[in-house]
Amino acid sequence: MTGHFSPVYHEGQIEGVVHVFYLQEHLEKAVSGLEFVRELTEELQTIYAASNEQIMAIQPSGEISNIAGAFLENFWQPYSKGELIGQNIYELEAKGLFEPNIVDLCLKEKQRISITQSSRGNVKILSTAAPVMKKGKLEKIIVLSRDVSTEEISERRQEESDHSLVPDLTKKLVYRSQEMSELVKKLKEVAETESTVLITGESGAGKEVVASHIHSYSRRAEAPFVTINCGAIPENLLESELFGHEKGAFTSAVEKKKGLFEAADGGTIFLDEISEIPLHMQVKLLRVLQEREVVRVGGLVPIKVDVRVLAATNRSLRKMVAAQTFREDLFYRLHVVPLQIPPLRRRKEDIAPLALSFLEKLNETYNKEKRLSREGLQLLESYQWPGNIRELQNVMERLVVIGKQEVISGDDVFRAVWDSESEEPGHLTVRGIMPLKEAVQEVEDQLIRLALGKYKTAAKASDALGVSASTVSRRMKKASK
Incomplete structure (x- = not known):
C-alpha cells in the first residue's frame, strides 16, 4: 500500500491532514494501462501514416470529421485533404464527385459493406464502410479505401482499367460517356476481324488514338503499327513513302527503300487524312487494297504484303465522291466498317x-x-x-x-x-x-x-x-x- 499526505490550511494555520491511500498493485496496473494505451495510440498513428489505405471518419449527418492514412488525392480532385474535412459526403455525391455513396448504402444495410467507387475523373477505389455503434446509437461510419486502378491494369490488361493500351498518357482513351462506351464496345468487336475500318470525326476528336486501340486489341497487336498523315506528305513524295522505291528510280534514290506498306507487313497501317490523297494516287492505293501487293517506284516486281488498313478523315467522303474528288470504288473499299467519333461537345x-x-x-x-x-x-x-x-x-x-x-x-x-x-x-x-x-x-x-x-x-x-x-x-x- 502507498499514498500521500496533503495538509489542510485555514487562515494560514494547519488544521488537519488528508491521507490518501492507494493499493500499490492497483496503481501499477493503472499506470501500466495508461502507458499501454499511449504506446498503442502511437503505434496506430504510425500504421495509419504508413498505410496505403485511406481511413475516413464520417458523422451520421454525413460530415467528414477526419482523414488518416494515404489520402487518395486523384479520387477527390479538386479537393485537398484539408478542404475535404468538414464537407458533407451527401453534398459531394450530389455534385457528381463520385458514385455510388458507400455511406448511404452502409446505413441502409446497417452492416459492413464493400463496393468499388468511381470518381468523376474515372479513378476507381475499393471501399469498405462499417458503422460504429455506442450504447445502441450510431456514432460514426469508418470507411477504408484504396486505389484499385493500378491493380485493374495488371489484372484486366491496361485498357480495361483506364481505357489505355498505349503507355504514353497522351494516347489514352479516357471516357465516361455512354456514347464513347458504345464506341469502345464496337471498337473491340471490330478489332477481332480483319476488315478495313474508316474512322470519321472532327479534327482533334482522337481518330489516331482509336486506330491505335483497334490495332492493340487485334491479333496483330505485337506486329508494327505504322501511321502516315496523307495530307502532310508532298504529292511528289507520297507514292515513294507508301510503296517504296528502287535504287535509281529518281535522282535522289541512291539506294532502294521499303515503303510504309512493307514496313507494316504483318501489322496495321493507319492512313490519316485519307481524303487528301490526290486522284491519281487513289488508283494505285485501290490496287494495293485489292491485290494485297505493292510495286515500288522504279520497280516491276509485285511484293506481297499482309497488312490491315485503317483510314480516317474529318471530311465527308460521300460528298467528295459526289463532287468527283474521291473515287467511288476506293470509298467502298475503305467504307467496310465505319466508326464515327462524336465531338467532345x-x-x-x-x-x-x-x-x-x-x-x-x-x-x-x-x-x-x-x-x-x-x-x-x-x-x-x-x-x-x-x-x-x-x-x-x-x-x-x-x-x-x-x-x-x-x-x-x-x-x-x-x-x-x-x-x-x-x-x-x-x-x-x-x-x-x-x-x-x-x-x-x-x-x-x-x-x-x-x-x-x-x-x-x-x-x-x-x-x-x-x-x-x-x-x-x-x-x-x-x-x-
Missing part, C-alpha cells in the same frame, strides 16, 4: 476525366502540383470545344505552364479558353444547322458563361442578364452534366 461527361488526365500528365512533365478548382472545372465543362480533345489538351497545358497559383481558378480557365482566337468574349456563335430550340439554348449558355467570366459571381451575372441568380446557377449545373 456532345459528350460533356468526358470533359472532366480528360482534363484531370491531362493535368496529371502535365504535372509530371513540368514538375508541378496544380489542382483544378470546381469553378474551373465547371467552365471547362460548359465550353463547346470546337477543337475537341486537342484543344482541351492545349488549354490544360496553357493553364499548367502559365499559371502561378497552385489552384487553377475559374478566372484562369476563362482567360485560357476565351483568349484564344476560336471564341472571344462578346462573340456569340452557333456552329452548324441545329434545331432552333437547341440553338437558343446554346446562345443562352454562351451568354451565361460570358457574364460569369466578366462578373465572377452568379448574383452579378444574373443582374447583367436580367434573370435570377438561381437560374444562372441551375443552367451552369445543367451545362456541366
Whole structure:
C-alpha cells in the first residue's frame, strides 16, 4: 500500500491532514494501462501514416470529421485533404464527385459493406464502410479505401482499367460517356476481324488514338503499327513513302527503300487524312487494297504484303465522291466498317476525366502540383470545344505552364479558353444547322458563361442578364452534366 499526505490550511494555520491511500498493485496496473494505451495510440498513428489505405471518419449527418492514412488525392480532385474535412459526403455525391455513396448504402444495410467507387475523373477505389455503434446509437461510419486502378491494369490488361493500351498518357482513351462506351464496345468487336475500318470525326476528336486501340486489341497487336498523315506528305513524295522505291528510280534514290506498306507487313497501317490523297494516287492505293501487293517506284516486281488498313478523315467522303474528288470504288473499299467519333461537345461527361488526365500528365512533365478548382472545372465543362480533345489538351497545358497559383481558378480557365482566337468574349456563335430550340439554348449558355467570366459571381451575372441568380446557377449545373 502507498499514498500521500496533503495538509489542510485555514487562515494560514494547519488544521488537519488528508491521507490518501492507494493499493500499490492497483496503481501499477493503472499506470501500466495508461502507458499501454499511449504506446498503442502511437503505434496506430504510425500504421495509419504508413498505410496505403485511406481511413475516413464520417458523422451520421454525413460530415467528414477526419482523414488518416494515404489520402487518395486523384479520387477527390479538386479537393485537398484539408478542404475535404468538414464537407458533407451527401453534398459531394450530389455534385457528381463520385458514385455510388458507400455511406448511404452502409446505413441502409446497417452492416459492413464493400463496393468499388468511381470518381468523376474515372479513378476507381475499393471501399469498405462499417458503422460504429455506442450504447445502441450510431456514432460514426469508418470507411477504408484504396486505389484499385493500378491493380485493374495488371489484372484486366491496361485498357480495361483506364481505357489505355498505349503507355504514353497522351494516347489514352479516357471516357465516361455512354456514347464513347458504345464506341469502345464496337471498337473491340471490330478489332477481332480483319476488315478495313474508316474512322470519321472532327479534327482533334482522337481518330489516331482509336486506330491505335483497334490495332492493340487485334491479333496483330505485337506486329508494327505504322501511321502516315496523307495530307502532310508532298504529292511528289507520297507514292515513294507508301510503296517504296528502287535504287535509281529518281535522282535522289541512291539506294532502294521499303515503303510504309512493307514496313507494316504483318501489322496495321493507319492512313490519316485519307481524303487528301490526290486522284491519281487513289488508283494505285485501290490496287494495293485489292491485290494485297505493292510495286515500288522504279520497280516491276509485285511484293506481297499482309497488312490491315485503317483510314480516317474529318471530311465527308460521300460528298467528295459526289463532287468527283474521291473515287467511288476506293470509298467502298475503305467504307467496310465505319466508326464515327462524336465531338467532345456532345459528350460533356468526358470533359472532366480528360482534363484531370491531362493535368496529371502535365504535372509530371513540368514538375508541378496544380489542382483544378470546381469553378474551373465547371467552365471547362460548359465550353463547346470546337477543337475537341486537342484543344482541351492545349488549354490544360496553357493553364499548367502559365499559371502561378497552385489552384487553377475559374478566372484562369476563362482567360485560357476565351483568349484564344476560336471564341472571344462578346462573340456569340452557333456552329452548324441545329434545331432552333437547341440553338437558343446554346446562345443562352454562351451568354451565361460570358457574364460569369466578366462578373465572377452568379448574383452579378444574373443582374447583367436580367434573370435570377438561381437560374444562372441551375443552367451552369445543367451545362456541366
